[in-house]
Amino acid sequence: MVPNSLSVHKKNVCVMKHLFVADYREKGSTLLELLSAMGYQPSFDRLDVADYVVSGGYAIERKSVHDLVSSILDGRLVDQITRMCEVYERRSLLVIGSLKEAEKLSPNTSLLYSSLAWTTLKGVAIVVFEEEKQAAEFLRWLIQKSSEAEKRGFEPLIRRKPKSGRAELEVLNVLSSLPGVGPVTANRLLQEFGSLSAIFSASYSKLEAVVGAAKAKRLYNLFNLKKQQAKEKSLTDFL
Template sequence: MDEPIGASQMLFVDSRETRSLIPAMLKQAGVPFDMVEMPAGDYRLGPYLIERKTVNDLAASIFDGRLFEQAEAVCNSADRPMLLIEGDLASGQSQIQDESLYGAISSLTVFWGLQIIFMPSAAASARFLGRLHKHMTEGLGYEVATRVAKPKVAPDGAAAQYLVCGLPGVGPELARKLLTHFGSANGVFQASELDLRSCKGVGPSTARKIVEALEHRPTSFRSTKTAPDWR
């Protein structure tokens, strides 16, 4: 389960990352972290486990078949698995064909449920990790409207779609598919993980997160009092 926003969070960095400049950049920026030997991933912060790959690393791991093994290990080790791709994808096109490169990235998203983050450089990756740590420890600072204005109950199903869109990993299109498949928002909310996976467009990761969200008993809520510092 996700750890509450605002709880004490420590960033853990895999000891092999000393070969990159990121740990030094994090230290310079005042981001607290511990160097540890991690069985999977390169950075862990609360529920997030991040596998970092430069474009060259990505191409090499596609060639030798390690990519999907690493993806499976990361997905099995965290609630919020992420892949951070660092550098310009165009620079890797001399090593691997576009079809293989973009096909691998698409597969990781669709079939493994990995969240893909693109960063142009090690410095940008360090800034992203620092910001992630800040948001996890301090919260966003204000409430972001993630859905359209709350509709009135109407025959067109807008209210039901609004409710279902509040589930993790569910956008307007997938909400329509879920409502068509189960008949109502109540049907979606009462569906088991196996039932959810029977709906086209719902993968194992999304089904699991929906059930976890519906069954989770929150003990804290995000603060909405102050504006965020985006600097």
């Protein structure tokens, strides 16, 4: 249980404690050092989900533009956002750096922005700042406003990663690997059909209603490829 005391005075700076929790791996980060200088000192814990949890159970996943791009490419972003949505009702993705830089780092800008669109559709607010100082100022006010709303004081709502939801993540990863299917389309297909078997056995007309004519044609032809035809074709034939 976290103590009820919320502040101590040190060197003429009012240091607010326990208004937010940071993952212990964030210790020493520039962002937290800036927040500490403003008088907002986090308590540290091992967070299975998110990098920070603010008073009232607001979860924040922090990423530099380099980490954002790499997490999109290796699938970590889908995993992290999915788990955060399973655990916290209020959440945001905090990106630090320039999106122009992210475009340069990404081999496919469509993948970058479709992933951000998918994140938004999952109910995660995306906040982008070019500098750590700006992000610290934002977090400072988020902490302050959320603590004002939490009249009873702050008891960090750290929640552990649930075991459920892994199957859905694996299904989304399978769908995202299909030609022309990104995170947004994968989520749309799963929401509409409910399972991989239903998607793979869907008629052309049903696929078209969800993903449009062009994608539906590619997917339907791929799903209904005969064994001999499969030997003669590669996935690039369906791009």
